[in-house]
Amino acid sequence: MKKFNTLAAALLATTAFAGAAFADCEVTLKSSDTHPDGYPTVDAVKHMGELLKERSAGRICIEVFHSAQLGEEKDTIEQTKFGVIDFNRVSMGPFNNIIEETKVVSLPFIFRSTDHMHRVMDGPVGEEILAAFEPHGFVGLAYFDGGSRSFYNKQKPITSVDDLKGMKIRVMQSDVFVDMMSALGANATPMPYGEVYSGIQTGVIDGAENNWPSFESSGHYEVAGYYTLNQHLIVPEVLVMSKASYDKLSAEDQALVVQAAKDSIPVNRELWAAREKESEAKVRAAGVEVISEIDKTPFIEAMVPVYEKHANTPKLQDLVTRIQATE
Numbered sequence: 123m124k125k126f127n128t129l130a131a132a133l134l135a136t137t138a139f140a141g142a143a144f145a146d147c148e149v150t151l152k153s154s155d156t157h158p159d160g161y162p163t164v165d166a167v168k169h170m171g172e173l174l175k176e177r178s179a180g181r182i183c184i185e186v187f188h189s190a191q192l193g194e195e196k197d198t199i200e201q202t203k204f205g206v207i208d209f210n211r212v213s214m215g216p217f218n219n220i221i222e223e224t225k226v227v228s229l230p231f232i233f234r235s236t237d238h239m240h241r242v243m244d245g246p247v248g249e250e251i252l253a254a255f256e257p258h259g260f261v262g263l264a265y266f267d268g269g270s271r272s273f274y275n276k277q278k279p280i281t282s283v284d285d286l287k288g289m290k291i292r293v294m295q296s297d298v299f300v301d302m303m304s305a306l307g308a309n310a311t312p313m314p315y316g317e318v319y320s321g322i323q324t325g326v327i328d329g330a331e332n333n334w335p336s337f338e339s340s341g342h343y344e345v346a347g348y349y350t351l352n353q354h355l356i357v358p359e360v361l362v363m364s365k366a367s368y369d370k371l372s373a374e375d376q377a378l379v380v381q382a383a384k385d386s387i388p389v390n391r392e393l394w395a396a397r398e399k400e401s402e403a404k405v406r407a408a409g410v411e412v413i414s415e416i417d418k419t420p421f422i423e424a425m426v427p428v429y430e431k432h433a434n435t436p437k438l439q440d441l442v443t444r445i446q447a448t449e
Contacts, residue, residue, distance in 0.1 A: 156189070157339065171185075173382040174382040216294060238356075251441075266359045267394035268358055271356075272331060274349040281413055305424045311326075333398070
């Protein structure tokens with residue numbers, strides 16, 4: 123609770139400096155993102171804010187706090203639940219231990235491609251998972267692209283499962299991610315995103331796993347010279363709203379929020395595709411060794427116990443079946 127109060131105080135202090143920019147708005151809703159300004163998820167929420175302000179005739183604004191100004195994702199989830207933060211763009215992983223349905227889309231190799239992920243999340247399965255947030259104090263609004271996650275490290279090229287054995291790899295604070303690394307023979311090290319750079323630099327961890335834009339924007343490519351395109355995860359990111367904040371709005375304003383969030387999705391996808399190419403080019407130009415010739419089959423086969431453990435109820439098994447059956 124002490125930590126929560128400290129974060130809340132920091133939020134109020136930060137808001138005081140930025141409040142002048144939103145002085146004309148009747149309602150200013152706060153949104154958190156761990157990524158830096160200019161990142162596709164940050165810009166997508168800013169676009170949502172522009173739509174909401176326009177459609178509410180200037181009454182409702184969204185102030186986006188990027189770069190983990192309000193805390194790392196695990197901490198901001200708690201703040202969002204209590205209404206201290208109104209919106210939160212969060213990776214799916216930190217929700218895995220809170221909302222069981224999110225575990226399914228966090229399973230390794232559950233999606234065959236980004237297009238497959240889009241078709242699943244834009245359809246009934248995606249809507250069902252968004253609905254699962256509400257009993258836990260959140261309103262699920264939209265899915266944003268988070269790219270495909272691959273391994274990177276500072277020691278050696280990873281070309282096979284055997285190369286990962288014994289390596290200390292940072293993962294998000296999710297049991298699914300921890301078990302994925304254990305199944306590959308690595309030592310999973312849950313760690314806040316903001317500590318990964320120094321962790322690799324000082325040898326606390328050997329590497330981590332993430333997408334091209336995060337690998338580049340975080341500067342991790344400066345300390346981890348090997349990037350393996352095994353693409354073990356294509357996990358959508360989620361934009362949620364505090365149910366406590368949502369319930370304070372009129373039904374008309376709730377509808378404006380929901381539609382503005384949905385209308386921000388194509389903007390995010392367009393920005394993501396462009397940023398992915400830019401980040402990859404920057405990383406390659408910096409001299410990082412990119413390992414693209416890799417047989418994914420042994421990696422996929424190693425995930426059988428992860429599926430057995432985490433898709434362990436008829437409901438979750440049904441979700442897996444429906445996702446895999448989506449063309």
